[in-house]
Amino acid sequence: MRDIDSFTALNRFGMGAGPGDAALIGGDPRGFVGAQIVPSAGLPAALAGFAPSATMIADYATARRARDGSLRAVNQRQFEAYRDEVLAAAALAVTTPAPLRERMVRFWANHFTVSRSRGPIANMIPAYVREAIRPHVFGRFADMLKTVVRHPCMLIYLDNPSSIGPRSASGAVRMRQQGLETTLNENLAREVLELHTLGVDGGYSQDDVIQFALALTGWSHGGLRRGGGEEIHGRFVFVPRQHEPGPKTILGRTYPEDGEAEVPRILDDLARHPATAQHLATKLVRHFVADDPPPQAVARITRVYLDSDGDLAEVTRAIAALDAAWADPLAKVKSHQEFVLAVNRAAGNATPQVPDLFRPLRLLGQFPYLAPSPQGWGDRASDWIGPETVMIRLEWAHQFAARRAGGQDLRQAFDATIGPVARDATRTWVFRAPSQDAGLTMIWTSPEFQRR
Amino acid sequence: MLNRRAFLRTGAAGLLGSLAASRLAFAAAPTDNRFVFVFLRGGLDGLHALAPFADADYHRLRPGLALQADQVLSLDGYFGMHPALAPLMPLWQDGTLGFVPAAATGYRERSHFDGQNMLENGSGQPFGARDGWLNRAILGLNGGDRRLGLALGPAVPLILQGPAHVQAWVDEQLPDLDEDFLARLAQVYQADPLFAAALGDARGAPEPDMGMGAAGAQGDRRAFSVAARAAGDLLARADGPRIAVMELQGWDTHTGQAWRLERMLETLADGLRTLADRLGPAWAQTVVMVGSEFGRTAAQNGSGGTDHGTGGLAMLAGGAVRGGRIAGRWPGLNDAALFEDRDVLAANAYEGIFKAILIRHLGLTPAFVEAAVFPDSRAIAPMEGLLR
Numbered sequence: 160m161r162d163i164d165s166f167t168a169l170n171r172f173g174m175g176a177g178p179g180d181a182a183l184i185g186g187d188p189r190g191f192v193g194a195q196i197v198p199s200a201g202l203p204a205a206l207a208g209f210a211p212s213a214t215m216i217a218d219y220a221t222a223r224r225a226r227d228g229s230l231r232a233v234n235q236r237q238f239e240a241y242r243d244e245v246l247a248a249a250a251l252a253v254t255t256p257a258p259l260r261e262r263m264v265r266f267w268a269n270h271f272t273v274s275r276s277r278g279p280i281a282n283m284i285p286a287y288v289r290e291a292i293r294p295h296v297f298g299r300f301a302d303m304l305k306t307v308v309r310h311p312c313m314l315i316y317l318d319n320p321s322s323i324g325p326r327s328a329s330g331a332v333r334m335r336q337q338g339l340e341t342t343l344n345e346n347l348a349r350e351v352l353e354l355h356t357l358g359v360d361g362g363y364s365q366d367d368v369i370q371f372a373l374a375l376t377g378w379s380h381g382g383l384r385r386g387g388g389e390e391i392h393g394r395f396v397f398v399p400r401q402h403e404p405g406p407k408t409i410l411g412r413t414y415p416e417d418g419e420a421e422v423p424r425i426l427d428d429l430a431r432h433p434a435t436a437q438h439l440a441t442k443l444v445r446h447f448v449a450d451d452p453p454p455q456a457v458a459r460i461t462r463v464y465l466d467s468d469g470d471l472a473e474v475t476r477a478i479a480a481l482d483a484a485w486a487d488p489l490a491k492v493k494s495h496q497e498f499v500l501a502v503n504r505a506a507g508n509a510t511p512q513v514p515d516l517f518r519p520l521r522l523l524g525q526f527p528y529l530a531p532s533p534q535g536w537g538d539r540a541s542d543w544i545g546p547e548t549v550m551i552r553l554e555w556a557h558q559f560a561a562r563r564a565g566g567q568d569l570r571q572a573f574d575a576t577i578g579p580v581a582r583d584a585t586r587t588w589v590f591r592a593p594s595q596d597a598g599l600t601m602i603w604t605s606p607e608f609q610r611r
Numbered sequence: 612m613l614n615r616r617a618f619l620r621t622g623a624a625g626l627l628g629s630l631a632a633s634r635l636a637f638a639a640a641p642t643d644n645r646f647v648f649v650f651l652r653g654g655l656d657g658l659h660a661l662a663p664f665a666d667a668d669y670h671r672l673r674p675g676l677a678l679q680a681d682q683v684l685s686l687d688g689y690f691g692m693h694p695a696l697a698p699l700m701p702l703w704q705d706g707t708l709g710f711v712p713a714a715a716t717g718y719r720e721r722s723h724f725d726g727q728n729m730l731e732n733g734s735g736q737p738f739g740a741r742d743g744w745l746n747r748a749i750l751g752l753n754g755g756d757r758r759l760g761l762a763l764g765p766a767v768p769l770i771l772q773g774p775a776h777v778q779a780w781v782d783e784q785l786p787d788l789d790e791d792f793l794a795r796l797a798q799v800y801q802a803d804p805l806f807a808a809a810l811g812d813a814r815g816a817p818e819p820d821m822g823m824g825a826a827g828a829q830g831d832r833r834a835f836s837v838a839a840r841a842a843g844d845l846l847a848r849a850d851g852p853r854i855a856v857m858e859l860q861g862w863d864t865h866t867g868q869a870w871r872l873e874r875m876l877e878t879l880a881d882g883l884r885t886l887a888d889r890l891g892p893a894w895a896q897t898v899v900m901v902g903s904e905f906g907r908t909a910a911q912n913g914s915g916g917t918d919h920g921t922g923g924l925a926m927l928a929g930g931a932v933r934g935g936r937i938a939g940r941w942p943g944l945n946d947a948a949l950f951e952d953r954d955v956l957a958a959n960a961y962e963g964i965f966k967a968i969l970i971r972h973l974g975l976t977p978a979f980v981e982a983a984v985f986p987d988s989r990a991i992a993p994m995e996g997l998l999r
Contacts, residue, residue, distance in 0.1 A: 276861070318865045321914035330913070338674040342913030346865040349721065349919065359722045359737075365951065368721075492805070522781070524765040531652065531860050534724045544805055545767040546812035547779035553796070557788055585799045597792060604796065606803035 163579045164188035167488045170611035171447060172479065173258035175493075175501025176576045183256055192479045195259040196472050198297045202289065205251045209244045212286035216311055216393030219279055220382035224391070234282075241282035242513070245527045248285065249511045253504040263296040263475065264288065265496070266446055270439075271307045271355060272535035273316045275528050280312045284528040287312035300439065300469035301430035305423055308351060309395050311380035317347035317533065324376040324403025348372035350533045356429040358438030363410060370407045374414065374421045377402030436464040442538070443474070448483045449490045450539040456483045488580050489610040492540040495525035495548070497611065502556055502603050505576050506563050519555040523548055544609075553604050560599040569598045577607040642752060644931065644972050645846045645897040647855045647886065648745065650768065651879070652727060653863030655903035656917050657924030657955065659872050660696065661710050661937075665689045668944035672910040676869060676917075686710075690937055695876035698884045702928055707887075707894075709934035709997065711964060713922040713942055715905055715957035721919035723863065726904035730961065731770035735987035742773025744984050748969055749775040749854060751979045761845060761852035763838040771856050776812050778852065780841050832878040835859055839882035843889025846897070854973075857882070862903060866914040883928055895930035898972050898998065900964065902926075906955050909944055922955030925964055931972055933999050963994035971998050 160166060160181045168188035169176040184191045215237055222230040252261045268288045275281040291310045295303035307313050314320055322344035323330040330342040348371040352363045377399060381392040389396070397419035406415050412428065414421050429435055440460035444452035460477055467473035478484060493501060499519050503511045520526050530536050537543075573581070573589055581589075585605045592598035602608060662678040663669045665688060670677045683691025684700055690712065692699070702708035718729045718737070725737035733744025749759045750773075760777030762768060771777050793810070800807040838857055845851045859879060864871050879901070887894050906923030922942075927934065939959035942948045950956045962985055969975045969984060970993050981989050 318914055318916070321866055323913045325913075333913070338671075339913070340672060340910035343918075344865055344912050344914045344916065345918045346863075353722050353724075359720070359725050365721070522765070532723060532863070540805055541769075541772055542766070544809050545762075545765075545779055546777075546809050547762075547765050547767075547781050549806060549809035550813040551765065551781070553788060557792075582799075582802050584802060588795050588799050592795070593791075600788075600792075601796065601799060605799055606806040609806065 160575055160578050163488050164485060166579050167485050168192050174252045174261055175504040177504040178507050178575050192259060193476060195257040196297055196475050198472050203251055205247050206289055210240060212283045212290060212312060213393035215283045215286060216382040217391050220391045237282035241285055244285035246511060249500060249516050250509060252500050253511065254509050260296060264293050267296055268292045269535040272530045272533050273312050274530045277316050280315050283312055297472040297475060300471055301427050304355060304430050305426050308426060311393060311395060314378055314380055317350055318344045319347040319375055320379040322372060322376055323401045324373055327376060327403050328400040343372050345372045348375055354533055357432060357434040361434035361438060367409050370409045371425060373403040374407045374425055378422060430469050436461045440464055443478055445538050447478050453483055456481050489607060491611045492543050493609055493611050494536060494543055495520055495523040498552060498609055502559060505603060522551050556603045557600045560596040569595055572599060573602055576602055577605060580607050642853055642974060643896050645853050645893060646968055646973060647842060647899040649899060649901040650856060650858045651862045651901060651903040652858060652860045654723060654905050654907055654919055655862045655923055656864060656868065656907040657712055659868065660693050660876060661712055661924055662691050663689055664691045666944055672944060675915060676911040687937060693876050695873045696880045698880040703935055706935035707930055707932055708928045709932055710937050711925040711939040711959050712937060713955050713957060714925040714939060714959040714961055715922050716961045719921065723904055730904050731768065733985050743770035745770045745854060746773030746775045748975060748984045751975045751983060752973065759853045761855040763842050763855060763857045768856055768858060778812060835878050835882045836885050839885040840889050843886045847890050847893045865916040865918060868916040897929035898931050898968050899928040900925060902961060908953050909949055909955050920954035921950045922957040925961060927997060931999055933997060938997055960991045962988050962991045964997065967993040967997050
């Protein structure tokens with residue numbers, strides 16, 4: 160790798176630098192990044208063949224309803240499918256010639272976090288990402304948002320199937336029979352406003368949360384709801400008897416009663432809202448420029464988002480065109496996932512296995528799709544680097560190097576990864592290392608490698 | 612090779628042996644008083660942990676969720692503990708466990724993330740400071756040796772982040788690196804303050820065990836118990852840390868609250884008992900505070916759960932606590948008493964409890980606390996009568 164911009168193209172905008180990556184870039188790092196922003200690329204071959212979420216939900220729900228002990232086997236099979244797809248996506252990330260797409264898939268999957276912490280859907284999250292996130296990373300934000308909110312995994316994760324309009328047919332009965340104050344569940348409505356669209360300071364009130372929750376009543380799926388005798392198919396369903404009748408007023412705009420059609424209208428308006436633009440731009444600039452996003456860069460990306468009506472290809476292009484995104488190649492720290500994948504890519508490990516991925520991430524506290532809350536993982540250096548994690552990164556990298564040393568030339572490994580950005584001290588100590596695996600460990604655990 | 616987790620399970624020996632050889636550094640501490648903050652992330656439903664079971668409004672608001680008189684462990688005829696907290700009853704009886712109901716920070720919105728951030732940064736507003744108030748408190752305890760703080764788990768939570776060096780302990784590790792390699796690496800890290808500081812805090816005696824075994828998910832009951840055990844053993848040491856933070860996720864009970872909280876509260880009770888047992892004689896000098904970013908709606912929602920609310924609960928345990936009593940003001944649950952017609956009113960300020968602990972227990976001066984730890988808190992007095 161010849162220059163600092165190549166380092167940035169592969170690390171800030173990619174999934175790390177590997178042995179063949181200099182050739183991939185040629186002499187034009189910014190062109191290499193821009194050329195990857197192609198709206199619809201279809202599902203990568205590496206991810207073809209994994210089951211749709213609807214099939215997984217239906218299998219799970221059928222086994223659960225049967226009460227014949229088959230649920231355990233279904234669970235085991237689905238865990239294996241989850242593990243295999245996470246490994247396949249990792250293999251893709253460490254080999255793809257278009258790593259920006261993989262970075263954006265991970266960025267947006269984190270923005271729209273669904274976590275394994277909620278039982279039945281734990282193993283279906285790779286399918287959710289494949290179906291709701293991946294097709295839209297260079298498409299329109301509104302389309303991603305609408306697909307996500309409609310997806311059974313998100314509906315289940317944020318409890319929407321059990322939210323019932325208090326004045327709906329089902330709700331009125333329950334209110335009366337059970338003496339309830341409400342039959343609503345605000346969870347999904349609040350997190351869509353706070354986390355997915357407007358942002359916590361985006362100007363919505365508790366009333367807006369409730370009104371949006373009312374509009375969302377009836378948004379459900381055919382499968383995992385308990386007690387229902389409904390048809391099991393694992394796909395989205397709208398349940399009219401649970402839907403709150405009447406108009407809903409959100410952020411000052413009134414949406415007339417229109418059943419299933421209300422929410423997409425609301426989501427379109429939320430996607431277009433200036434607070435959403437500002438919120439997304441801030442997160443994107445934090446991801447691609449600095450932990451403390453420079454206001455001018457945020458303003459620029461907000462503008463592009465609004466002018467393009469939330470076209471994420473345009474937005475991503477605008478980010479890659481920010482001079483600030485190329486100014487300091489070491490401004491950001493790699494998350495644990497980014498670090499582990501980058502070590503695999505640097506080592507040319509084209510098919511990472513469990514010990515190359517799940518084990519270090521479990522120790523480091525970033526097990527795949529196990530974010531502690533709907534907010535997802537953080538995106539600041541302090542989220543990743545502390546006394547314990549710095550040592551776990553070291554010890555795992557050391558073990559990984561010991562397993563893989565041999566055949567990798569230290570000079571080439573150095574040049575291919577941190578060459579253009581390495582400090583003199585790093586260079587000195589890497590080449591003074593007492594063994595090849597010590598040298599590789601030192602490259603991979605250098606601050607330069609751990610940054611992006 | 613023995614996995615640390617397996618090692619603990621066999622019970623063949625105490626934790627102390629492996630801790631002694633771990634990478635935690637020890638030093639003389641300036642105070643013998645201990646403080647542990649247990650952060651329940653997600654919003655604990657105070658009305659379910661400490662139920663006002665004799666209150667008619669409570670049953671009206673929660674027809675399918677309220678705990679009945681024959682379910683709770685009555686404390687004073689009005690409030691009762693959830694039965695899953697039964698292991699803590701002896702602490703209540705010997706006066707080392709107390710509760711402050713209707714308690715919360717000054718945060719009045721309903722975002723987990725802003726609420727947690729504000730509780731941790733101590734500035735009086737979400738994202739008002741980049742470091743944590745407990746870290747700033749450590750700076751006031753001893754300028755000469757700051758190795759007082761301990762985080763249990765791989766990540767240091769914001770409440771403990773900041774200029775004071777703190778340590779982290781996690782219950783499984785990889786084969787360690789030799790000192791020579793670490794010394795070389797320290798040279799490489801020298802120019803990068805973030806990595807240099809982290810490595811500096813981590814370096815200590817080499818780690819003997821080879822753990823690559825299965826670990827539980829976050830929030831796992833055994834993981835909390837193991838962390839409590841480690842915290843107890845470390846805090847009990849004469850040369851150990853004095854302030855620790857433990858975290859437990861999973862309190863955001865929008866659905867299925869009855870059975871979820873039963874499991875969570877069992878985990879909590881088990882961890883607190885473990886902590887008390889392992890602290891041994893040092894329990895007498897300990898305050899444990901259990902808190903959460905906010906409470907939940909007074910009424911149950913449509914899913915057998917509760918949504919984000921305001922006034923919650925603080926639990927205080929330890930030999931230095933004046934327990935056996937429900938402290939603070941209780942606003943009640945009638946329509947006029949609810950905050951914004953839906954939440955338990957936050958009648959008691961977490962900040963007042965924090966300040967009482969920092970000043971009366973850890974010995975910080977009020978001036979330091981109000982200048983550096985909770986800069987916007989002069990209006991909130993340290994809560995009286997909580998500690999011995």
